Amino acid sequence: MLEHLRVLDLTDERGLLCGRLLADLGADVVQVEPADGSTARQAPPLPGTTAPTSMFWEAYAAGKRGIAVDLDRDDDVADLRRLAEVADIVVTSWPRALLERLGLDPATLRAARPELVCTVVSAFGWDGPKASYADTDLVVWAAGGPLAPHRDGDLPPLRISVPQAFLHAAADAAAGTMLAVLARGTTGRGQVVDVSAQEAVGVATLARVLATAVGDDHPEWQTTPGQRTGGRTDQSGSGAATPNSLKKWHCADGMVELHLSMGPAAGAFTNNLFAWLAEEGAVEEPVASWDWRTLPDRLVAGELTHDDLDVARAAVRAFLLTRTKAEVLDAAIRRRLLCMAIFDMADIAASPHLEERGFWGHVDIGDRDVRIPGRMAQVRGPEGPRVRGRAPRLGEHTDVVLKEWLNR
Amino acid sequence: MTTDALSGLKVLDLSWVVAGPLIGRTLADFGAQVVRVESSVRVETARLMQPFHGGVQDKEGSALFGNCNAGKLGLTLDLKSAEGQQVVRDLVAWADVVVESFSPGQLAKWGLDYDTLAATKPDLVMLSTSIAGQHGPWSTLAGFGNVGSSLSGFQYLTGYEDRLPMGTFGPYTDYVGPRLALVTLLAALEHRRRTGEGAYIDVAQVEAGIFFLAPQVAHFGYDGTIAARHGNRDAELAPHGVFACRPEDGNDRFVAIAVRDTGEWRALARAMSRPDLAERDDLATAEGRRAAQDELEGAVAGWAAGQVASDVERLLQDVGVPAHLAVTSDDYPADEQLAHRGHLVELPHPRHGTTYVEGPRYALSETPGRPRAAAPALGQHNEQVLTEILGYDADRIAVLTEGGILR
Numbered sequence: 001m002l003e004h005l006r007v008l009d010l011t012d013e014r015g016l017l018c019g020r021l022l023a024d025l026g027a028d029v030v031q032v033e034p035a036d037g038s039t040a041r042q043a044p045p046l047p048g049t050t051a052p053t054s055m056f057w058e059a060y061a062a063g064k065r066g067i068a069v070d071l072d073r074d075d076d077v078a079d080l081r082r083l084a085e086v087a088d089i090v091v092t093s094w095p096r097a098l099l100e101r102l103g104l105d106p107a108t109l110r111a112a113r114p115e116l117v118c119t120v121v122s123a124f125g126w127d128g129p130k131a132s133y134a135d136t137d138l139v140v141w142a143a144g145g146p147l148a149p150h151r152d153g154d155l156p157p158l159r160i161s162v163p164q165a166f167l168h169a170a171a172d173a174a175a176g177t178m179l180a181v182l183a184r185g186t187t188g189r190g191q192v193v194d195v196s197a198q199e200a201v202g203v204a205t206l207a208r209v210l211a212t213a214v215g216d217d218h219p220e221w222q223t224t225p226g227q228r229t230g231g232r233t234d235q236s237g238s239g240a241a242t243p244n245s246l247k248k249w250h251c252a253d254g255m256v257e258l259h260l261s262m263g264p265a266a267g268a269f270t271n272n273l274f275a276w277l278a279e280e281g282a283v284e285e286p287v288a289s290w291d292w293r294t295l296p297d298r299l300v301a302g303e304l305t306h307d308d309l310d311v312a313r314a315a316v317r318a319f320l321l322t323r324t325k326a327e328v329l330d331a332a333i334r335r336r337l338l339c340m341a342i343f344d345m346a347d348i349a350a351s352p353h354l355e356e357r358g359f360w361g362h363v364d365i366g367d368r369d370v371r372i373p374g375r376m377a378q379v380r381g382p383e384g385p386r387v388r389g390r391a392p393r394l395g396e397h398t399d400v401v402l403k404e405w406l407n408r
Numbered sequence: 409m410t411t412d413a414l415s416g417l418k419v420l421d422l423s424w425v426v427a428g429p430l431i432g433r434t435l436a437d438f439g440a441q442v443v444r445v446e447s448s449v450r451v452e453t454a455r456l457m458q459p460f461h462g463g464v465q466d467k468e469g470s471a472l473f474g475n476c477n478a479g480k481l482g483l484t485l486d487l488k489s490a491e492g493q494q495v496v497r498d499l500v501a502w503a504d505v506v507v508e509s510f511s512p513g514q515l516a517k518w519g520l521d522y523d524t525l526a527a528t529k530p531d532l533v534m535l536s537t538s539i540a541g542q543h544g545p546w547s548t549l550a551g552f553g554n555v556g557s558s559l560s561g562f563q564y565l566t567g568y569e570d571r572l573p574m575g576t577f578g579p580y581t582d583y584v585g586p587r588l589a590l591v592t593l594l595a596a597l598e599h600r601r602r603t604g605e606g607a608y609i610d611v612a613q614v615e616a617g618i619f620f621l622a623p624q625v626a627h628f629g630y631d632g633t634i635a636a637r638h639g640n641r642d643a644e645l646a647p648h649g650v651f652a653c654r655p656e657d658g659n660d661r662f663v664a665i666a667v668r669d670t671g672e673w674r675a676l677a678r679a680m681s682r683p684d685l686a687e688r689d690d691l692a693t694a695e696g697r698r699a700a701q702d703e704l705e706g707a708v709a710g711w712a713a714g715q716v717a718s719d720v721e722r723l724l725q726d727v728g729v730p731a732h733l734a735v736t737s738d739d740y741p742a743d744e745q746l747a748h749r750g751h752l753v754e755l756p757h758p759r760h761g762t763t764y765v766e767g768p769r770y771a772l773s774e775t776p777g778r779p780r781a782a783a784p785a786l787g788q789h790n791e792q793v794l795t796e797i798l799g800y801d802a803d804r805i806a807v808l809t810e811g812g813i814l815r
Contacts, residue, residue, distance in 0.1 A: 001599035001607075021588070025595045044643035045627040045635070055630060059622035125771070128748035134672070134730040138640065138648060142664035143743070147650065148734040150577040152567065156650040156662050157734050158574055160566045161637040167620050169769075171587040176770030178594035179438050183413035183775040185601050191774035199751050199769045202740075203430065206578040207472035211459035211737035213752060213764035214471045219459040219737065247554075248572050255573065257558040265453050269550060329546075336550045340558040342573060345628040345635055348561055348618060353546040359615055370629035373619045377592040378541065380522075381607035382599045385592060 001382050002027040005181065006405065008080075008087040009064060010104065013040035014197070015093030015121035016060040017170035022089070022177070023063040024376060024385035030401050031064040032080065034071050037394050043163075058365045058391045059372050066392025067401050077102050079402065084109050084116065086405050089177055093121040093170075096131070106192040116190040117180040121166070121173045125196035135197075137163035144201035145209040168204065169197035248342075249317060252324045258339040260292070260313065267293030269338040273316070276335055282319040287312045361387035412439020413775040417597070420503040421445065421480060422496070424452040426579065427613055428509035428537050429476035430586040431593065435505070436479035437768050437777035443499060443793055444480040447487070448786040448815050459737070461760045467786070468759055474783045478755065478765045482784025483793045484815055491813045493518050498798050500525050504600075505593070506534040511550065512542045522608040531606040533596050537589055541612035556581030560617025561624065561635075568639045581613035588616045642666065646697040647676075647704040650734060653717035661717040662734040665708060665724065673697060675727040680711040757782045790814050 005027040009019035016038075023029040031038070043056035069076040081103060084090050090109055092099060099105040099120075106118040106126075120126055123135035124143070133139075138159055141147045147157045176193040184190055202209045211219040247259050260270050270292035277283040290312070298304045320328065325341035332339045341347070349371070354360065361374025374387040402408040417440035421432040424446065436442040446452050454473040461469040486492040497520070500506060506525070508515060515521040515536075522534045539556050540546035549555065557563050557580040567574035589611040596607040618625060624635035642648040645666050653661045667673045670692050677686035685707060690696045697704060712720055717733045724731035735743060741752055741764075750767055757763040768777040794800040794808070808814050 001595040004602070021591050025592070042644075043623075045623055045633070046643070047627060047631050047633060053630075054623075055626040056623040059626045124745050125749055128745045130745035133725050133732070134668075134728050136645065136648075136666040136668060136730045138642070138650075138664045138666045139730040139732045142650070142662075142734045143732040143745075145735050145737075145740060146577055147664060148662065148736045150574075152571065152574045155568070156640070156652055158566065158568075158650070159640055160562060160576060160580075161639070161641075162565060162621065162624060162635065164620060168583070168587065171584075171591065172769045175434070175587060175590045175594060176772065178591060178598065179413045179770075179777070180772055180775070181598055182594060182601070183411065183772070185598070186415065187411055187774070189774060191772055194771040194773070195769065196745075196749060196751075196771075198745060199749065199766070202751070202766050203475075203769070204577070204580070204583040206426070206457070206582075207459060207470075207475045207766075209735075209737055209740045209766070210471040210475060210752075210764050213737075213741050214459055214461045214474075214760075216459035216461070216463040216471070218463055245572065247575065257554060257563055257575065259554065263456075265451070265456060332555075333546060333549050336548075338550060338555065340555040342558050342563045343561055344564045345561060345621075345624055345633075348559075348625065349628055353540060353544045354615070354618075357541055357544045357612075357615075359618075365626065365630055368630060370626055372626050372629065373615065373622045376588040376611075376616060376619050378610040378612075379592065379596065379607055380610075381605055382596065382603075384609075385595075 001025050005088045006030070006086065007089040007091060008032065008083050010090060010092035010094050011121065011170075012038055012093050013043040013056060014123070014166045015091060015170045015173060016040050016057070017167050018091050018119070018121065018173040018177070019064055020060045020062060021171065021174040021376065021385070023388055026383065027089075029064040030083070030397070030405075031061055031066045031392060033066060033068050033394060035068050053366055058363065058370070061391035062361070062363050062372060063388035064392055065397035065401055066395065067398040068395030071102060077104075079406070080104060081109070081112070083401075083405055085113050087116065089117045089119065089181070091119040091121070091173060091177060096122070096126065110190060110192065114189055115184065117177055117184065117193065118190065119173050119177045119180070119193040119195065121169050121195045121197070123197050125198070126194045137165045140165035140197045141201060144198040146201050146204040149205065149208050165197050165201050169195050169200040172200045249320045251320045251328055251341075252322060254325045255342045256320060256325065256328050256339060257342055258316070258320070260316070261338055262292045262295040264293050266338065267291065267295060269336060272335045273337050273339065276331060276337070277315060277319050280319065283312070283315040287315065363387065363390040365390070411775055413772065413777070414438045414440040417441070417505065418503045419443070419505045419507065420496075420499045421507050423507050423509035423537065425454050425509070426472070426476055426582040427585045428507055429454070431507050431535065431537070431590050432480060433476055433478060434590055434768065434777070437779055438775065439777075442480040443483055443797065444477055444784065445483050445485050445487070445496065445499075446786070448484045449486070461763065471764070474763050475765045477783035478779035479781050480784055481789035481793055482787060483790055484787035486813050486815055487518065489811070489813050491808060491811060493520060495794075495798070495808070495813070496520055500529065500532070502797055504533060505597070506532065507537070508534070509537045512536070512538055512547045526606060526608070529606070531600060531604055533593065533600055533607050533609070535589060535593050535609040535611065537585055537611040537613065539612065540614050542610045546614075554579045556585070556613035556617055559614045561621050562617060565621070565624070565635060565637050567637045569637060573637060581617040584620050585611055585613040585616040588619060641701065644694055646694060646701050647708055649705055649708070651709050651712035653712050653715050653720060656716070663712060663717045663720045663731055664734055665720070665729065665731045667697070667729065669694075672729045676708070676724065676729050679723055679727055679729070680707065682707060753779050755779060755782045758785065787814065
């Protein structure tokens with residue numbers, strides 16, 4: 001869909017994903033690396049002891065072409081400026097000071113080419129009081145809101161164990177870039193797209209960052225179902241207000257995620273679960289016949305108590321220990337349960353569903369054929385996004401890109 | 409007078425909760441006219457979720473709903489009725505884009521699926537978002553985003569090695585899916601602009617989630633390594649963690665600190681008044697610091713416990729060490745960087761006086777986006793949509809109203 005677009009990609013690990021998404025959509029994305037290689041080539045995971053190969057690089061530089069330039073050589077930097085003059089899009093996450101020193105900052109590039117869309121990805125934004133802050137993924141996660149409310153008991157707040165913040169920002173950068181491309185279709189002019197990772201991750205708090213602003217001084221999600229904390233119960237069905245330990249259950253070969261949802265919106269899913277238990281003789285009356293859609297009202301009215309809920313939970317706990325992850329997944333589909341196996345990377349790799357949908361792309365990493373996520377979405381009509389090939393080797397396409405883009 | 413990036417774009421939003429509505433939210437920010445259809449009888453889940461205005465649970469008070477739907481026109485409709493379905497067909501005829509998140513197969517039962525709609529409108533761009541996609545063995549899976557985060561690997565990857573997996577904060581793939589959906593949708597609009605061809609886009613939250621774990625997927629494919637959770641530690645950087653500081657007003661306070669290289673390590677050690685650690689040879693490499701991780705985390709924790717979290721942030725940033733207060737919702741409105749970018753946007757609200765939503769996450773210099781209005785109340789724009797957009801006359805609207813269709 002984007003075969004007509006040329007993208008000059010000046011990102012490091014912070015913005016690497018942006019160009020991958022645009023390349024998947026068909027754009028000609030040229031990844032620029034300093035002569036000694038992108039720092040993204042050192043981003044974990046890094047298997048191997050002799051010559052570590054970054055799985056981050058291999059996954060998110062896939063499908064790009066690569067050129068290497070010596071940033072200390074004026075001729076090489078001049079080449080980058082010339083490439084920017086024939087590009088539709090420049091996307092960068094290099095430090096501002098470096099871009100300005102090299103004359104590759106958005107203002108300079110757009111002065112030379114007003115049609116250019118110039119997208120900058122940074123931790124806090126191009127300018128402002130924290131623009132020059134030292135950053136890492138964890139620091140952005142803390143600054144943008146998702147970290148603080150995520151507690152496991154009394155322990156300090158917890159991040160996801162692998163970097164995520166800049167992936168949100170880089171995906172946003174691709175969307176912001178496309179908005180600017182669409183605007184250019186009308187106005188003929190390019191513009192600067194300034195992406196802040198701190199802003200990007202606010203959405204990952206489910207609007208918790210807005211609580212104080214709208215005057216909610218007790219937006220505690222860690223309420224117990226049926227317990228009238230702050231005068232309300234979690235009726236969302238999403239389980240967002242339910243503490244972790246009440247949503248994780250052991251099964252025969254691992255763990256499952258299950259939220260006993262109640263209330264009119266999602267109580268029916270729990271009715272389906274108890275219908276399964278009842279068929280298998282795993283729950284007794286009167287719990288077996290509860291209508292979970294009406295449970296919040298019955299708890300408020302005092303007809304049922306917290307102890308009654310514990311009886312129901314004990315029945316579920318005992319039952320799930322007799323079932324495998326695959327059986328739970330199968331039942332979730334057939335019986336419409338809000339219940340799911342907790343998958344690790346081996347489970348994902350073995351998924352028949354992902355295989356059948358053609359989700360995987362194959363790329364060479366070193367001498368191995370490796371599957372990576374290949375389709376961010378499936379499209380009918382025009383050719384949809386798919387990974388176009390492996391990540392480039394250092395400087396692999398320098399000559400051909402200079403020839404094609406600059407007629408050298 | 410600036411043009412909007414999506415000026416003139418017409419969008420019918422049939423989605424609900426978070427993953428779908430966030431897509432239309434961005435389209436509205438950048439100038440599209442978005443009609444959001446919902447039911448006042450089967451109230452959409454996001455309206456039932458906190459945070460709430462004034463802390464009072466009310467279907468017109470959810471800041472989550474407000475954040476996902478600002479700037480849209482709200483129409484309430486009984487989609488199960490033939491008359492309601494006809495209104496949808498008329499809206500499709502008006503729209504350039506349809507976004508929906510029903511269970512796969514539901515729209516086909518109503519004759520509102522892409523194949524049926526595209527038969528008379530071949531340039532339609534339609535996007536379906538669901539947990540596992542529109543086809544495949546898992547496509548009938550019911551569920552919210554926390555099901556997505558279980559199947560995409562995030563649940564397993566969040567928590568401490570020696571404890572239950574903690575899982576993500578909320579339905580994590582709801583935050584990932586709409587970003588990848590939006591990129592694809594905007595690319596389809598660019599394709600349509602150039603060729604006139606429409607598109608059907610099938611987004612699966614599980615697949616979008618796995619996209620954000622592509623390096624871990626590659627690692628498994630490369631040598632069979634199954635990525636594991638390890639608290640707040642990093643595979644390379646050390647020290648790397650979240651540390652309790654001095655409580656403020658009875659509230660726990662935390663700061664995140666991460667050291668990227670030996671220079672930063674020495675700066676941190678000196679800031680902690682620990683020249684002994686700064687000078688130690690075994691800590692002069694990342695490998696050495698990882699080997700001493702328990703000791704170093706203990707030293708940082710002991711030091712941080714007596715400090716004010718925001719002071720730690722400033723002190724360490726002044727010497728170039730990555731550090732930041734763990735921002736809470738109390739801190740969020742006052743964060744000077746977010747304020748500089750105008751990220752928190754105040755909007756007039758008919759019921760609450762004012763409300764707040766997050767602004768766009770990218771500042772466009774020539775065609776900036778902004779939320780145009782607060783999210784609609786249930787049925788707030790019924791009259792406007794039916795009259796101005798669809799050209800229905802008063803009699804037709806009266807029939808729909810009396811028939812209970814506009815609920």
